[in-house]
Amino acid sequence: MGKINYLWDLQCIDTREKSLWRELENLGIKKEITELESRLGQKRREFMELSRRLQEGERAIRKKEGEAGENERKQLELEKRLYSGQTSSARELSQIQRKIATLKEKGKELEEKILALMLEQEALEKEQEKLTVVLRELEAELDKKQAVYAREAGELEQELELLPAEREKLLPMVEEKWLDLYQRLSVINKGQAVAAVRGDLCLGCRISLPTNLVSQIITNDRLQTCPNCGRILYYQGTK
Ligand SMILES: [Zn+2]
Structure with missing residues (x-):
């Protein structure tokens, strides 16, 4: 995980x-x-x-x-x-x-x-x-x-x-600076700090993400944010 x-x-x-x-x-x-x-x-x-x-x-x-x-x-x-x-x-x-x-x-x-x-x-x-x-x-x-x-x-x-x-x-599973970012984004986006990604689509703002960005988030181990809505990206699979 x-x-x-x-x-x-x-x-x-x-x-x-x-x-x-x-x-x-x-x-x-x-x-x-x-x-x-x-x-x-x-x-x-x-x-x-x-x-x-x-x-x-x-x-x-x-x-x-x-x-x-x-x-x-x-x-x-x-x-x-x-x-x-x-x-x-x-x-x-x-x-x-x-x-x-x-x-x-x-x-x-x-x-x-x-x-x-x-x-x-x-x-x-x-x-x-x-x-x-x-x-x-x-x-x-x-x-x-x-x-x-x-x-x-x-x-x-x-x-x-x-x-x-x-x-x-x-x-304890998450780095503190990630948690800080999560809190900040959560306030800005009314509790939606993390956006799910399906295929290459950010479900936070519904734009298509660049392929190289998607390939970076597939394991869900690296913190990347959506270039459009700024939410933390969470990869949910292709469908
Ligand atoms: Zn987005």
Whole structure:
């Protein structure tokens, strides 16, 4: 195996590494997870908003119940006075009766208000129950997708982990100045420092190479670069 073979292998590893990273970033499931998380976030916010409204409703009901209790207490007090026989003045009695009637009216209004609030609460609770089901479904879906992601990403990550060791094995096989050139060309040519040659064709830039140059690279032991694209030439055979 010629020394250029090692550079070629090195390029294969580096290319594979880049493509694995790209695959990791572009895993379709990752996008699905992001979308699902955003939907879940929205539903969770809706749930919190419902909880807040339920608490607010609860407070409003308690307040009205307090008012109703106070109203009833006043009414009972007046009724007690009315029937106690302590008051004999007809004017005063009719005044008390009027007050009682007003309080009764207010009591009825309060009851109606409380009932309306309770119905509202019931509707909110039902909405929250439905939302709880939706949340559970979304969470279960997210769990599933995350498991898929872990599996898919896991395979890619596993392969990625093996690459540095393979790379390390190749480095001592190649002279340092060749490696330097490889790195420089790799930066310039977006990872394509080495170009394969088939027959007399440089596959880096698709020009025909002079016959004497091709004859020099056939063993892949000498470092030659393409006169046109400047890449290191790696001879792959005639076809
Ligand atoms: Zn070329």
